[in-house]
Amino acid sequence: MSEYQLTLNDKRIAWGALLDVEPLIGSFNDDEDAIRKGTSTVLDWNLPSGIYRAKDAVIGLDKLLEAMLVQLGEPINSDPTVLLDSLQANLAVSGRESSLPLGPLAFEDWPGKELTGQAKRIGEQLVNWAREINSQKRALSQYGEETLEELEFRSHCYHHKLTPDAVAQVFGPSGGSRVMQLYNEYIHQFVLLRDALLPFSNWEEVPFEIKEHTEYKGLRFIEAARKAFxxxxxxxxxxxxxxxQYAQHVVCSDLSKAGYGFQYRLGTILPASLGVSALDAPRYLLKWHPVQTIKLDEAAELTAVSFEYAYEDYYAAPRSEAGSGTTEKADVLVLSDSSGLYAWQPSKARLSPHTDADRTKLNFIIEKDGREYAVDLGQMFRGHRFSYRPLGSENREISSDKLPRLSYHHAIDILSHPGLVTNTEGVHFIHTGTNELVSWAVLGKLYPENVILLDKADREELSAAHAAGKGYGAKFFVL
Known part of the structure; x- marks a missing residue:
C-alpha cells in the first residue's frame, strides 16, 4: 500500500498506509433485503447490514417514503412535497418542528457553534438528497406497488412534530395509523442519521457499518450514545x-476508552484541524481519513486503536522555561528575514506511532539538518483548542507607548526544550516564518495557557493580542 498524504497548502503531512474502502461501500448482506417478512404475515423494513455512507442510508430510507406514497393512494393525497417539507422542518435547527433546536440557543462556546453549523449543513443536504432520490422512484421499480402496499410495522413514537400540511395528509382520509407508523420511522431515522454525523467535518465521506439487530431498526443502535451526547x-x-466517544459509538463499537482520535477498520478519525491552517481550523470537529495508521495483522482480533495524549493531564506535565530570548520594543518589530527567524521552512511532516504499556501515541515530526523535532500530536490539538485569537470583545487597542516589551524566540529553540514550554512572566513572540507545519509543532510544545495566534502581527493586532487571553501569567504570541 502507498503512504497516505494530507496536503496543507504547499506542505504535506504523511503517515500510514492508504486504504481503499470504495469496494466495501454499498456492499450489503445478500441474504437480507430492506423489505422482508416480519414476525407476522405482513412485510417489515430494515436497513440491510453492510457498509454505508450518508447518501447510501438516504437511499435505504426512501423505501419508507415510497411505501407511504403508495399507501396514500390518489396523487392528490400522495404528493411527496408535503412530507419532505415536514422532514426539512424536523431537520432544521430552529422552528416549531425542529428536532434539535440549536439555533435559538445561540451558543458562544466553540463546540456549540461548530456543531450548530454542522447540524444545519447536514440537515439541508440530507433533505436535498431525499428529494432527489425520491424523484427516481427506485423502490417502486424494485418492489412494485403491491409489495409497498403491504409494508407495515410498529414504530415507537419519539414525539417528532409534523407541519400542519403533513398532519392533514398523514391523518387524512387516505392516511391513518399504518402510514403514520411508516412516517414516524422515516423521520426518526433521518434525525438519527443527521445526529450520528455531527462530529465529522467530512461527514459525507465517513464510512460506517450497520449491523443486523433483531431489537433495532437501522440507526437506532446509536440512540443511547446520542442521548448522552x-x-x-x-x-x-x-x-x-x-x-x-460519541464518534466511536457511531462508526466503531470496539473501543471502550477514548483519547483524541482513533483508528477503526475503515480508516482513521482525527481532529479536523489537521491539514488546515491553525487560524482557520475547527477546534472540536473530527475528520475521517482513508488510512491505516497502525498496521494490524489481518488475523489479529484487534480492529480498533485509541490514540491517547502523551500527557493525560497537561497541568502535571514536565515544563521548561522558554528563557528571556531577545527583547525588543513591540513597535519596532521588523518582519524580515534578517533575523534568521524564517530560515527554517520544512515542507513535509510525518506522523509516527508509538505503543507503550497498552497506550498508543502519535508524534508529529519535522526535520532540520538531519535532526528530528517531535511533538505529541494530541498535545498539538489540545494547544490549538485552548489558544486565543485577538478578536471581538478582546480586540481593544492599546497605545504603542504602553505596549510591554516582547521577548523574541526562534521556533526551533522552543521545539528543542523538553516537556512543555512556559515562562513565569513576560510576553513572548514566536515567529514561525508563516510555515503551517512549524506553527502546529509550536502549538504542541507550548503549555496551553495564554497562547495567542496572530495573523499579521501589525500594530493593531499586537495591541489587541495584549488584551486577549487570561489576565495573569506569561503570554506567548505565535505568528
Whole structure:
C-alpha cells in the first residue's frame, strides 16, 4: 500500500498506509433485503447490514417514503412535497418542528457553534438528497406497488412534530395509523442519521457499518450514545473527549476508552484541524481519513486503536522555561528575514506511532539538518483548542507607548526544550516564518495557557493580542 498524504497548502503531512474502502461501500448482506417478512404475515423494513455512507442510508430510507406514497393512494393525497417539507422542518435547527433546536440557543462556546453549523449543513443536504432520490422512484421499480402496499410495522413514537400540511395528509382520509407508523420511522431515522454525523467535518465521506439487530431498526443502535451526547451539548458541558466517544459509538463499537482520535477498520478519525491552517481550523470537529495508521495483522482480533495524549493531564506535565530570548520594543518589530527567524521552512511532516504499556501515541515530526523535532500530536490539538485569537470583545487597542516589551524566540529553540514550554512572566513572540507545519509543532510544545495566534502581527493586532487571553501569567504570541 502507498503512504497516505494530507496536503496543507504547499506542505504535506504523511503517515500510514492508504486504504481503499470504495469496494466495501454499498456492499450489503445478500441474504437480507430492506423489505422482508416480519414476525407476522405482513412485510417489515430494515436497513440491510453492510457498509454505508450518508447518501447510501438516504437511499435505504426512501423505501419508507415510497411505501407511504403508495399507501396514500390518489396523487392528490400522495404528493411527496408535503412530507419532505415536514422532514426539512424536523431537520432544521430552529422552528416549531425542529428536532434539535440549536439555533435559538445561540451558543458562544466553540463546540456549540461548530456543531450548530454542522447540524444545519447536514440537515439541508440530507433533505436535498431525499428529494432527489425520491424523484427516481427506485423502490417502486424494485418492489412494485403491491409489495409497498403491504409494508407495515410498529414504530415507537419519539414525539417528532409534523407541519400542519403533513398532519392533514398523514391523518387524512387516505392516511391513518399504518402510514403514520411508516412516517414516524422515516423521520426518526433521518434525525438519527443527521445526529450520528455531527462530529465529522467530512461527514459525507465517513464510512460506517450497520449491523443486523433483531431489537433495532437501522440507526437506532446509536440512540443511547446520542442521548448522552446531546444532553452534554444542550447542557453546555461538551468536551472534546465526549465528541470522540460519541464518534466511536457511531462508526466503531470496539473501543471502550477514548483519547483524541482513533483508528477503526475503515480508516482513521482525527481532529479536523489537521491539514488546515491553525487560524482557520475547527477546534472540536473530527475528520475521517482513508488510512491505516497502525498496521494490524489481518488475523489479529484487534480492529480498533485509541490514540491517547502523551500527557493525560497537561497541568502535571514536565515544563521548561522558554528563557528571556531577545527583547525588543513591540513597535519596532521588523518582519524580515534578517533575523534568521524564517530560515527554517520544512515542507513535509510525518506522523509516527508509538505503543507503550497498552497506550498508543502519535508524534508529529519535522526535520532540520538531519535532526528530528517531535511533538505529541494530541498535545498539538489540545494547544490549538485552548489558544486565543485577538478578536471581538478582546480586540481593544492599546497605545504603542504602553505596549510591554516582547521577548523574541526562534521556533526551533522552543521545539528543542523538553516537556512543555512556559515562562513565569513576560510576553513572548514566536515567529514561525508563516510555515503551517512549524506553527502546529509550536502549538504542541507550548503549555496551553495564554497562547495567542496572530495573523499579521501589525500594530493593531499586537495591541489587541495584549488584551486577549487570561489576565495573569506569561503570554506567548505565535505568528
Amino acid at each position: 446531546l444532553t452534554q451539548l444542550l447542557g453546555r458541558d461538551l468536551s472534546h473527549k465526549s465528541i470522540v
